[in-house]
Amino acid sequence: MNISLKKVMNCNMLKYNTFGMNVTARCFMEYGSEAGLLKAIEQIKDESNVLHIGGGSNLLFKGDFDGVVLHSAIKGIKAEEENDDDVLVRVGSGEVWDDFVEYCVERGWGGVENLSLIPGEVGASAVQNIGAYGVEAKDVIALVEGIELKSGQKRVFGTLECDYSYRQSIFKNSLKGKYAITFVTYRLKKHPVLKTEYGNIKAVLGARENLTVRDVRQAIIDIRNAKLPDPKVLGNAGSFFMNPVVDKEKFFEIQKDYPSMPYYEVENGVKIPAGWMIEQCGWKGKSLGRAAVHDKQALVLVNLGGATSDEIVALSDAVCKSVADKFGVSIHPEVNFI
Numbered sequence: 647m648n649i650s651l652k653k654v655m656n657c658n659m660l661k662y663n664t665f666g667m668n669v670t671a672r673c674f675m676e677y678g679s680e681a682g683l684l685k686a687i688e689q690i691k692d693e694s695n696v697l698h699i700g701g702g703s704n705l706l707f708k709g710d711f712d713g714v715v716l717h718s719a720i721k722g723i724k725a726e727e728e729n730d731d732d733v734l735v736r737v738g739s740g741e742v743w744d745d746f747v748e749y750c751v752e753r754g755w756g757g758v759e760n761l762s763l764i765p766g767e768v769g770a771s772a773v774q775n776i777g778a779y780g781v782e783a784k785d786v787i788a789l790v791e792g793i794e795l796k797s798g799q800k801r802v803f804g805t806l807e808c809d810y811s812y813r814q815s816i817f818k819n820s821l822k823g824k825y826a827i828t829f830v831t832y833r834l835k836k837h838p839v840l841k842t843e844y845g846n847i848k849a850v851l852g853a854r855e856n857l858t859v860r861d862v863r864q865a866i867i868d869i870r871n872a873k874l875p876d877p878k879v880l881g882n883a884g885s886f887f888m889n890p891v892v893d894k895e896k897f898f899e900i901q902k903d904y905p906s907m908p909y910y911e912v913e914n915g916v917k918i919p920a921g922w923m924i925e926q927c928g929w930k931g932k933s934l935g936r937a938a939v940h941d942k943q944a945l946v947l948v949n950l951g952g953a954t955s956d957e958i959v960a961l962s963d964a965v966c967k968s969v970a971d972k973f974g975v976s977i978h979p980e981v982n983f984i
């Protein structure tokens with residue numbers, strides 16, 4: 647049995663967070679199997695401050711972390727079941743998300759190609775319900791396996807039990823911090839219907855015919871590379887804010903003043919792109935200290951180099967205040983503040 651468990655005391659977290667916060671965790675533990683995780687759980691049973699991370703691409707450490715950081719290094723991508731239409735693929739939570747997307751695309755399996763190049767790991771895809779270009783992780787997740795950190799009990803969650811909604815799941819709400827996700831099983835399609843309506847995918851693909859999942863993946867990689875900062879060059883955590891959903895009355899009130907405002911109708915109202923609102927407030931490309939609003943995508947806050955978490959939070963607060971003052975709408979960070 648593989649009971650691999652790595653433990654580092656006073657661990658520098660710089661390489662474990664894409665915002666580039668130079669902070670230390672009192673203890674860092676990385677497990678390579680369920681057995682390794684159970685061993686970690688035994689060792690941390692009296693610990694009150696435990697944080698499970700993936701690739702650290704949606705986190706903002708607000709200072710040194712006085713507790714235990716857990717990380718999954720469970721690997722493996724395996725087709726467990728298939729029929730003429732579907733393939734069920736079970737993936738270790740420590741796999742890099744985009745490696746999994748590439749694996750599926752290479753085999754012509756559809757469902758995750760629109761989620762190409764999203765940073766982070768497979769475990770977090772199920773926590774965050776990652777989404778891009780009209781697709782969300784919940785659309786392809788069949789099962790999520792987790793181990794409760796308190797009891798060491800294993801539990802398998804069906805998709806409905808995960809209570810998914812926009813960038814939300816049970817693991818971010820009632821079960822926040824309670825489970826380590828060990829494996830996620832996805833349902834991929836062998837004869838996929840490609841989703842090219844969203845954003846400018848169609849424009850990038852042009853008039854080409856007989857498109858494949860690989861073409862869609864490549865178009866999305868090109869779009870993302872053109873507008874999103876590479877965390878290795880400019881520290882960031884992707885979209886810093888969630889897009890607000892307002893009721894129809896509020897939407898019409900804003901639309902009266904901004905007739906060309908982009909929007910999407912959703913179940914509970916109208917979603918307005920927070921990036922557009924931030925841009926209207928004049929923040930795009932502006933900085934406060936060493937933190938800035940990205941000059942190509944106003945939804946992204948970046949670390950210009952050596953920014954402290956206080957500088958990022960000050961910028962975030964200032965942006966939220968401007969949006970509230972101008973539109974009367976509250977926007978909230980998508981990034982997890984630690």
Ligand SMILES: Cc1cc2nc3c(=O)[nH]c(=O)nc-3n(C[C@H](O)[C@H](O)[C@H](O)COP(=O)(O)OP(=O)(O)OC[C@H]3O[C@@H](n4cnc5c(N)ncnc54)[C@H](O)[C@@H]3O)c2cc1C
Nearest residue numbers: 698700701702703704765766767769770776777827883884
């Ligand atoms: C440049 C850039 C672009 C991005 N674009 C997108 C995008 O298009 N769409 C999108 O949805 N997101 C996007 N993101 C955000 C980020 O990539 C996702 O939220 C991603 O899922 C985070 O993965 P991670 O492994 O880095 O998780 P982390 O940031 O380390 O953790 C995220 C959350 O998941 C929990 N978690 C992680 N792994 C586990 C586990 N195994 N068990 C239990 N809990 C766990 C953590 O506790 C935390 O609450 C982007 C980020 C960047 C930097």
